[in-house]
Amino acid sequence: MSAQGHGYYLPAPSHWPIVGSGALLGLALGATLLIHGVAGGGWLLAAGAALLVWMLFGWFGTVIRENERGLFNLRVDASYRWGMGWFIFSEVMFFAAFFGALFYTRTISVPDLASADQQLLWPGYAGGWPTSGPGLEDPFTPMAAWGIPALNTLILLSSGATVTWAHWGLKRGRRRQLILGLALTLALGAAFLGLQAYEYRHAYSELGLTLGAGVYGATFFMLTGFHGLHVTVGAILLAVMLARALAGHFTPERHFAFEAASWYWHFVDVVWLGLFVFVYWL
Amino acid sequence: MQATHAPEHGHGPPGGLMRWVTTTNHKDIGTLYLWFAGVMFFVAGSMAMLIRAELFQPGLQLVQPEVFNQLTTLHGLIMIFGVIMPAFTGFANWQVPLMIGAPDMAFPRMNNWSFWLLPVAAAFLVGSTLLPGGAVAGGWTMYPPLFIQGGISYDLTIFAVHIMGASSIMGAINIITTILNMRAPGMGMMKLPLFVWTWLITAFLLIAVMPVLAGAVTMLLTDRNFGTHFFDAAGGGDPVLFQHVFWFFGHPEVYILILPAFGIISTILPTFARKPLFGYASMVYATASIAILSFLVWAHHMFTVGLPAGAQLFFMYATMLIAVPTGVKVFNWVATLWRGSMTFETPMLFAVAFVCLFTIGGFSGLVLAMAPVDIQLHDTYYVVAHFHYVLVSGALFSIYAGVYYWLPKWTGHMYDERLGRWHFWLSAISFNVLFFPQHFLGLAGMPRRIPDYALQFADFNRISSIGGFVFGASQILLLIVIVKCIRGGARAEARAWEGAQGLEWTVPSPAPYHTFLEPDVAERHLSPPLPQAGGPPSGDEGRGEGYAPELR
Numbered sequence: 067m068s069a070q071g072h073g074y075y076l077p078a079p080s081h082w083p084i085v086g087s088g089a090l091l092g093l094a095l096g097a098t099l100l101i102h103g104v105a106g107g108g109w110l111l112a113a114g115a116a117l118l119v120w121m122l123f124g125w126f127g128t129v130i131r132e133n134e135r136g137l138f139n140l141r142v143d144a145s146y147r148w149g150m151g152w153f154i155f156s157e158v159m160f161f162a163a164f165f166g167a168l169f170y171t172r173t174i175s176v177p178d179l180a181s182a183d184q185q186l187l188w189p190g191y192a193g194g195w196p197t198s199g200p201g202l203e204d205p206f207t208p209m210a211a212w213g214i215p216a217l218n219t220l221i222l223l224s225s226g227a228t229v230t231w232a233h234w235g236l237k238r239g240r241r242r243q244l245i246l247g248l249a250l251t252l253a254l255g256a257a258f259l260g261l262q263a264y265e266y267r268h269a270y271s272e273l274g275l276t277l278g279a280g281v282y283g284a285t286f287f288m289l290t291g292f293h294g295l296h297v298t299v300g301a302i303l304l305a306v307m308l309a310r311a312l313a314g315h316f317t318p319e320r321h322f323a324f325e326a327a328s329w330y331w332h333f334v335d336v337v338w339l340g341l342f343v344f345v346y347w348l
Numbered sequence: 349m350q351a352t353h354a355p356e357h358g359h360g361p362p363g364g365l366m367r368w369v370t371t372t373n374h375k376d377i378g379t380l381y382l383w384f385a386g387v388m389f390f391v392a393g394s395m396a397m398l399i400r401a402e403l404f405q406p407g408l409q410l411v412q413p414e415v416f417n418q419l420t421t422l423h424g425l426i427m428i429f430g431v432i433m434p435a436f437t438g439f440a441n442w443q444v445p446l447m448i449g450a451p452d453m454a455f456p457r458m459n460n461w462s463f464w465l466l467p468v469a470a471a472f473l474v475g476s477t478l479l480p481g482g483a484v485a486g487g488w489t490m491y492p493p494l495f496i497q498g499g500i501s502y503d504l505t506i507f508a509v510h511i512m513g514a515s516s517i518m519g520a521i522n523i524i525t526t527i528l529n530m531r532a533p534g535m536g537m538m539k540l541p542l543f544v545w546t547w548l549i550t551a552f553l554l555i556a557v558m559p560v561l562a563g564a565v566t567m568l569l570t571d572r573n574f575g576t577h578f579f580d581a582a583g584g585g586d587p588v589l590f591q592h593v594f595w596f597f598g599h600p601e602v603y604i605l606i607l608p609a610f611g612i613i614s615t616i617l618p619t620f621a622r623k624p625l626f627g628y629a630s631m632v633y634a635t636a637s638i639a640i641l642s643f644l645v646w647a648h649h650m651f652t653v654g655l656p657a658g659a660q661l662f663f664m665y666a667t668m669l670i671a672v673p674t675g676v677k678v679f680n681w682v683a684t685l686w687r688g689s690m691t692f693e694t695p696m697l698f699a700v701a702f703v704c705l706f707t708i709g710g711f712s713g714l715v716l717a718m719a720p721v722d723i724q725l726h727d728t729y730y731v732v733a734h735f736h737y738v739l740v741s742g743a744l745f746s747i748y749a750g751v752y753y754w755l756p757k758w759t760g761h762m763y764d765e766r767l768g769r770w771h772f773w774l775s776a777i778s779f780n781v782l783f784f785p786q787h788f789l790g791l792a793g794m795p796r797r798i799p800d801y802a803l804q805f806a807d808f809n810r811i812s813s814i815g816g817f818v819f820g821a822s823q824i825l826l827l828i829v830i831v832k833c834i835r836g837g838a839r840a841e842a843r844a845w846e847g848a849q850g851l852e853w854t855v856p857s858p859a860p861y862h863t864f865l866e867p868d869v870a871e872r873h874l875s876p877p878l879p880q881a882g883g884p885p886s887g888d889e890g891r892g893e894g895y896a897p898e899l900r
């Protein structure tokens with residue numbers, strides 16, 4: 067490691083960050099205008115999204131090319147490990163905010179609304195969970211845990227196993243095992259997302275369970291929705307890894323991009339366990 | 349792999365505007381952060397001037413109440429997210445690589461993005477004043493249900509907070525990785541300059557709480573636009589839930605705003621006292637304790653929302669506990685000055701003023717931590733006085749101290765010491781005229797965020813406003829000093845201050861565009877003991893297994 071420590075790769079000036087800022091400007095302003103029904107909002111949003119995709123391709127493409135040219139020494143590799151680890155920690159805290167909201171409403175705000183203190187304001191409200199609160203009329207059926215959600219738990223846990231199996235293949239130089247493992251993981255991820263989409267449709271069309279179904283619907287869709295978004299991002303990361311594996315990237319010793327994607331996938335997996343227990347089951 | 353390679357763009361910066369837009373150089377990006385903070389300081393400062401002008405006498409003179417609310421809200425949001433945080437991040441960009449002997453930040457391109465997201469967020473906040481319904485006016489704390497009811501600028505503010513959060517998280521990941529992974533050989537953790545330590549812990553706080561704020565405003569967004577009931581009792585939600593989530597972010601946030609200040613002061617006092625910092629290790633542990641405790645005290649902002657008595661007691665005692673590590677720090681600063689051969693150049697003046705005035709802010713914080721007292725003082729000018737003592741004479745004075753201290757390193761010139769002293773004395777005196785009477789206003793019951801007030805508050809408000817105008821005008825002096833210093837002045841030596849210690853003073857002034865490309869350059873300078881510890885620190889003590897792989 068001695069010689070490599072001296073050559074920390076410093077990239078040349080780059081236009082990708084400012085493209086990214088333009089993308090977020092378009093996305094945020096476009097979304098705001100769209101929400102408020104201002105003409106052109108949707109177009110601005112789409113332009114922002116297109117810029118973002120271009121930026122992600124360009125930026126990550128640059129990083130991958132630099133890496134393939136052997137510009138990153140072990141010190142750079144260590145930076146990426148720290149960076150990815152702290153990024154996942156920030157994601158954990160993001161989910162913590164929504165889990166906190168769920169625990170707070172279940173243990174504090176709903177029991178309080180049903181307490182004797184509140185009977186003047188909300189007469190006859192019995193509380194309990196699930197609930198759409200004391201002031202909403204629409205009845206809904208909560209999502210049962212032991213149908214699709216249990217199946218999805220099984221799917222996501224198996225996908226954690228297949229991605230680890232792919233990693234073993236990579237570390238032992240068995241490229242076919244790597245590719246097969248990644249493809250299996252992706253298939254399982256897609257199955258999960260498909261079932262989740264079906265569950266959402268079922269919730270809206272038959273159960274009357276919507277975003278507006280009181281605090282149960284709000285926490286249900288916020289937590290599962292953001293988790294589904296993270297599964298999507300994780301699947302995109304794994305798809306890039308599959309493409310890179312097919313292109314002959316990675317060596318048994320140096321393949322942190324793959325490890326980062328699999329860290330992310332395992333993180334998404336663990337969050338799901340929390341969701342299954344606290345959103346669906348208990 | 350070759351033993352060294354210079355950055356692909358050689359040793360000089362590319363020219364023109366694109367240099368600043370595309371730069372991946374930590375010094376360029378640090379400069380951008382500092383100028384951005386400076387510009388936003390004058391924007392949010394003018395809002396403060398308008399607020400003080402309106403409050404100069406009772407009745408409504410200059411602005412309508414809705415506009416007044418927009419002014420207080422934007423003043424708070426911009427000063428926190430657009431001035432103090434970017435200024436400290438600017439210092440981190442400039443100084444952390446120089447102080448630890450790193451060639452640059454760990455992720456130079458992401459560093460650029462962290463900065464260039466800020467103008468987008470600032471444009472949303474400032475630009476929303478022109479939108480129908482005006483800018484956001486619900487207070488910087490964004491409490492529902494008021495915040496749910498606002499117009500289009502409220503959604504823009506939510507997205508601005510998202511974008512600033514992304515910027516802060518990326519900046520924090522960069523700083524934390526740089527400190528853990530890019531230290532020169534021999535720079536063990538317990539040899540780190542204290543400014544680097546405080547930023548390490550600040551970065552950890554940022555990564556832990558900025559996502560929580562993002563979650564809180566996301567729930568506001570869906571409650572506003574997509575029919576959720578997180579903060580609506582009719583649907584089983586609770587507006588108080590927002591306050592819990594917000595202040596879980598908000599209290600660590602105040603340490604994000606002050607820990608880097610502690611680091612700057614701990615750098616400057618030893619230089620001008622010509623003595624090593626007293627109690628280096630205890631400073632590190634005190635900083636870490638403050639950070640840990642900061643996660644356990646958030647509901648001291650909520651003593652009036654109807655928490656159970658047990659919760660009030662817990663949060664009251666936990667809050668008071670923070671006075672212990674903070675007291676350790678103040679004690680160490682005073683002990684550093686004790687029998688030092690002190691001189692009082694402008695950085696030292698601001699640093700000493702920091703120690704005195706921040707401590708006053710800390711004491712009024714202790715007063716507010718007492719639940720029964722807070723129930724009287726909540727949402728009064730006492731609170732306004734308290735947080736301006738910790739944020740203006742605390743965070744902002746430390747930024748001034750740091751700017752004067754490192755200007756010679758940044759520009760290669762000494763600043764105008766006479767003007768600097770004028771800036772200090774005018775600021776320090778007018779600051780107290782501005783904010784000290786607000787304690788009395790608060791004790792007498794004047795509520796904050798109200799454009800009009802009862803006649804008995806008129807005298808102190810007039811004094812406060814006069815102080816405010818002098819304070820605001822004095823800050824133009826700072827701008828003059830900086831511009832003069834950039835354009836010329838006495839040449840600064842590498843070690844611009846006689847008593848200055850640390851790696852950044854071993855490189856020429858102004859610091860070359862690239863520094864420490866060769867880690868052993870840093871190592872040569874590290875062989876004499878660094879001044880932070882009480883004695884010469886031994887070897888790699890404190891450098892845990894989990895940290896960076898060895899360079900050698």
Ligand SMILES: [Cu+2]
Nearest residue numbers: 598599648649
């Ligand atoms: Cu607090």
